[in-house]
Amino acid sequence: MSPEPRDDEQAELAAQADYDLKFAQIVAAMNADHDVATDDDIVGPATPALQLPTGWRVPDSGSHSLLDDQFEPPDLDDLPEEDMQLWAIVGALVGAPLWIAYLLFFDPYAGWLWWTLACLLFGAGLVMLVMRQPWSRDPDDHDDGAVL
Incomplete structure:
Protein backbone atom coordinates (compact mmCIF):
# COMPACT_ATOMS: atom_id res chain seq x y z
CA MET A 1 0.00 0.00 0.00
CA SER A 2 1.13 3.48 -0.76
CA PRO A 3 1.52 6.01 2.00
CA GLU A 4 -1.09 8.68 2.37
CA PRO A 5 -0.36 12.00 0.64
CA ARG A 6 -0.96 13.63 3.97
CA ASP A 7 1.96 11.74 5.51
CA ASP A 8 4.27 12.95 2.71
CA GLU A 9 3.27 16.55 3.32
CA GLN A 10 3.89 16.21 7.05
CA ALA A 11 7.33 14.67 6.41
CA GLU A 12 8.22 17.53 4.06
CA LEU A 13 7.08 20.11 6.58
CA ALA A 14 9.12 18.41 9.32
CA ALA A 15 12.21 18.34 7.08
CA GLN A 16 11.71 22.00 6.21
CA ALA A 17 11.39 22.86 9.90
CA ASP A 18 14.71 21.05 10.55
CA TYR A 19 16.40 23.05 7.78
CA ASP A 20 14.94 26.30 9.10
CA LEU A 21 16.16 25.47 12.62
CA LYS A 22 19.68 24.67 11.38
CA PHE A 23 19.75 27.88 9.33
CA ALA A 24 18.62 29.93 12.33
CA GLN A 25 21.41 28.37 14.43
CA ILE A 26 24.01 29.21 11.77
CA VAL A 27 22.83 32.82 11.52
CA ALA A 28 22.75 33.15 15.32
CA ALA A 29 26.30 31.83 15.54
CA MET A 30 27.48 34.28 12.88
CA ASN A 31 25.82 37.24 14.58
CA ALA A 32 26.92 36.32 18.11
CA ASP A 33 29.39 38.68 19.69
CA HIS A 34 32.66 36.87 20.34
CA ASP A 35 34.37 39.21 22.77
CA VAL A 36 36.95 36.71 23.93
CA ALA A 37 38.18 34.13 21.48
CA THR A 38 39.85 31.08 22.95
CA ASP A 39 41.99 28.46 21.29
CA ASP A 40 39.01 26.09 21.35
CA ASP A 41 36.97 28.49 19.17
CA ILE A 42 39.51 28.39 16.34
CA VAL A 43 38.58 25.60 13.97
CA GLY A 44 41.50 25.65 11.51
CA PRO A 45 45.07 26.86 11.49
CA ALA A 46 45.59 30.56 12.00
CA THR A 47 46.37 32.44 8.79
CA PRO A 48 49.63 34.40 8.81
CA ALA A 49 49.73 38.10 8.02
CA LEU A 50 49.81 39.02 4.36
CA GLN A 51 53.36 39.17 3.06
CA LEU A 52 53.95 41.04 -0.18
CA PRO A 53 56.46 39.58 -2.60
CA THR A 54 59.80 41.31 -2.83
CA GLY A 55 59.93 41.65 -6.62
CA TRP A 56 61.47 44.63 -8.32
CA ARG A 57 58.06 46.05 -9.30
CA VAL A 58 56.53 45.82 -5.84
CA PRO A 59 57.02 49.07 -3.90
CA ASP A 60 58.50 48.82 -0.45
CA SER A 61 57.08 50.65 2.53
CA GLY A 62 59.32 53.70 2.03
CA SER A 63 58.47 54.39 -1.59
CA HIS A 64 55.11 56.05 -0.98
CA SER A 65 56.71 59.47 -1.25
CA LEU A 66 56.84 58.92 -5.01
CA LEU A 67 53.05 58.89 -5.06
CA ASP A 68 52.81 62.22 -3.25
CA ASP A 69 54.32 64.19 -6.14
CA GLN A 70 51.79 65.70 -8.50
CA PHE A 71 52.58 64.81 -12.09
CA GLU A 72 51.67 67.42 -14.65
CA PRO A 73 52.00 66.30 -18.25
CA PRO A 74 53.67 68.72 -20.66
CA ASP A 75 51.55 70.69 -23.08
CA LEU A 76 50.83 68.84 -26.30
CA ASP A 77 52.12 70.23 -29.54
CA ASP A 78 49.63 70.80 -32.32
CA LEU A 79 49.97 68.78 -35.47
CA PRO A 80 52.06 70.68 -38.01
CA GLU A 81 49.84 72.21 -40.66
CA GLU A 82 52.61 72.45 -43.26
CA ASP A 83 53.53 68.74 -43.15
Whole structure:
Protein backbone atom coordinates (compact mmCIF):
# COMPACT_ATOMS: atom_id res chain seq x y z
CA MET A 1 0.00 0.00 0.00
CA SER A 2 1.13 3.48 -0.76
CA PRO A 3 1.52 6.01 2.00
CA GLU A 4 -1.09 8.68 2.37
CA PRO A 5 -0.36 12.00 0.64
CA ARG A 6 -0.96 13.63 3.97
CA ASP A 7 1.96 11.74 5.51
CA ASP A 8 4.27 12.95 2.71
CA GLU A 9 3.27 16.55 3.32
CA GLN A 10 3.89 16.21 7.05
CA ALA A 11 7.33 14.67 6.41
CA GLU A 12 8.22 17.53 4.06
CA LEU A 13 7.08 20.11 6.58
CA ALA A 14 9.12 18.41 9.32
CA ALA A 15 12.21 18.34 7.08
CA GLN A 16 11.71 22.00 6.21
CA ALA A 17 11.39 22.86 9.90
CA ASP A 18 14.71 21.05 10.55
CA TYR A 19 16.40 23.05 7.78
CA ASP A 20 14.94 26.30 9.10
CA LEU A 21 16.16 25.47 12.62
CA LYS A 22 19.68 24.67 11.38
CA PHE A 23 19.75 27.88 9.33
CA ALA A 24 18.62 29.93 12.33
CA GLN A 25 21.41 28.37 14.43
CA ILE A 26 24.01 29.21 11.77
CA VAL A 27 22.83 32.82 11.52
CA ALA A 28 22.75 33.15 15.32
CA ALA A 29 26.30 31.83 15.54
CA MET A 30 27.48 34.28 12.88
CA ASN A 31 25.82 37.24 14.58
CA ALA A 32 26.92 36.32 18.11
CA ASP A 33 29.39 38.68 19.69
CA HIS A 34 32.66 36.87 20.34
CA ASP A 35 34.37 39.21 22.77
CA VAL A 36 36.95 36.71 23.93
CA ALA A 37 38.18 34.13 21.48
CA THR A 38 39.85 31.08 22.95
CA ASP A 39 41.99 28.46 21.29
CA ASP A 40 39.01 26.09 21.35
CA ASP A 41 36.97 28.49 19.17
CA ILE A 42 39.51 28.39 16.34
CA VAL A 43 38.58 25.60 13.97
CA GLY A 44 41.50 25.65 11.51
CA PRO A 45 45.07 26.86 11.49
CA ALA A 46 45.59 30.56 12.00
CA THR A 47 46.37 32.44 8.79
CA PRO A 48 49.63 34.40 8.81
CA ALA A 49 49.73 38.10 8.02
CA LEU A 50 49.81 39.02 4.36
CA GLN A 51 53.36 39.17 3.06
CA LEU A 52 53.95 41.04 -0.18
CA PRO A 53 56.46 39.58 -2.60
CA THR A 54 59.80 41.31 -2.83
CA GLY A 55 59.93 41.65 -6.62
CA TRP A 56 61.47 44.63 -8.32
CA ARG A 57 58.06 46.05 -9.30
CA VAL A 58 56.53 45.82 -5.84
CA PRO A 59 57.02 49.07 -3.90
CA ASP A 60 58.50 48.82 -0.45
CA SER A 61 57.08 50.65 2.53
CA GLY A 62 59.32 53.70 2.03
CA SER A 63 58.47 54.39 -1.59
CA HIS A 64 55.11 56.05 -0.98
CA SER A 65 56.71 59.47 -1.25
CA LEU A 66 56.84 58.92 -5.01
CA LEU A 67 53.05 58.89 -5.06
CA ASP A 68 52.81 62.22 -3.25
CA ASP A 69 54.32 64.19 -6.14
CA GLN A 70 51.79 65.70 -8.50
CA PHE A 71 52.58 64.81 -12.09
CA GLU A 72 51.67 67.42 -14.65
CA PRO A 73 52.00 66.30 -18.25
CA PRO A 74 53.67 68.72 -20.66
CA ASP A 75 51.55 70.69 -23.08
CA LEU A 76 50.83 68.84 -26.30
CA ASP A 77 52.12 70.23 -29.54
CA ASP A 78 49.63 70.80 -32.32
CA LEU A 79 49.97 68.78 -35.47
CA PRO A 80 52.06 70.68 -38.01
CA GLU A 81 49.84 72.21 -40.66
CA GLU A 82 52.61 72.45 -43.26
CA ASP A 83 53.53 68.74 -43.15
CA MET A 84 51.55 67.51 -46.14
CA GLN A 85 52.90 63.95 -45.91
CA LEU A 86 51.41 63.61 -42.41
CA TRP A 87 48.01 64.76 -43.63
CA ALA A 88 48.22 62.40 -46.63
CA ILE A 89 48.92 59.50 -44.26
CA VAL A 90 46.03 60.46 -41.98
CA GLY A 91 43.71 60.91 -44.96
CA ALA A 92 44.68 57.56 -46.48
CA LEU A 93 44.51 55.57 -43.23
CA VAL A 94 41.15 57.09 -42.25
CA GLY A 95 39.57 57.59 -45.66
CA ALA A 96 40.35 54.19 -47.18
CA PRO A 97 38.59 52.13 -44.46
CA LEU A 98 35.61 54.49 -44.65
CA TRP A 99 35.55 54.08 -48.43
CA ILE A 100 35.72 50.28 -48.06
CA ALA A 101 32.90 50.37 -45.50
CA TYR A 102 30.81 52.49 -47.88
CA LEU A 103 31.42 50.03 -50.70
CA LEU A 104 30.65 47.08 -48.43
CA PHE A 105 27.39 48.39 -46.99
CA PHE A 106 25.95 50.70 -49.64
CA ASP A 107 27.40 49.60 -52.98
CA PRO A 108 28.51 45.96 -52.72
CA TYR A 109 28.16 45.43 -56.48
CA ALA A 110 30.53 48.26 -57.40
CA GLY A 111 33.11 47.57 -60.03
CA TRP A 112 36.38 45.91 -59.12
CA LEU A 113 38.20 49.16 -59.89
CA TRP A 114 36.62 50.97 -56.90
CA TRP A 115 37.49 48.13 -54.53
CA THR A 116 41.04 48.03 -55.86
CA LEU A 117 41.49 51.80 -55.52
CA ALA A 118 40.25 51.76 -51.93
CA CYS A 119 42.64 48.95 -50.99
CA LEU A 120 45.54 50.63 -52.81
CA LEU A 121 44.84 53.89 -50.98
CA PHE A 122 45.05 52.09 -47.64
CA GLY A 123 48.27 50.36 -48.71
CA ALA A 124 49.75 53.68 -49.82
CA GLY A 125 48.97 55.14 -46.39
CA LEU A 126 50.75 52.26 -44.69
CA VAL A 127 53.77 52.59 -46.98
CA MET A 128 54.02 56.34 -46.31
CA LEU A 129 53.73 55.69 -42.56
CA VAL A 130 56.59 53.19 -42.66
CA MET A 131 58.69 55.48 -44.85
CA ARG A 132 58.49 58.25 -42.20
CA GLN A 133 60.57 56.15 -39.82
CA PRO A 134 64.25 57.07 -39.57
CA TRP A 135 66.59 55.11 -41.84
CA SER A 136 69.09 54.39 -39.10
CA ARG A 137 68.85 54.33 -35.37
CA ASP A 138 71.50 54.78 -32.73
CA PRO A 139 72.60 51.24 -31.69
CA ASP A 140 73.64 52.54 -28.26
CA ASP A 141 70.19 53.95 -27.55
CA HIS A 142 68.47 51.50 -25.22
CA ASP A 143 65.26 53.48 -24.88
CA ASP A 144 62.40 51.00 -25.00
CA GLY A 145 59.56 53.47 -25.18
CA ALA A 146 57.99 56.40 -23.38
CA VAL A 147 59.82 57.82 -20.42
CA LEU A 148 57.86 59.68 -17.76
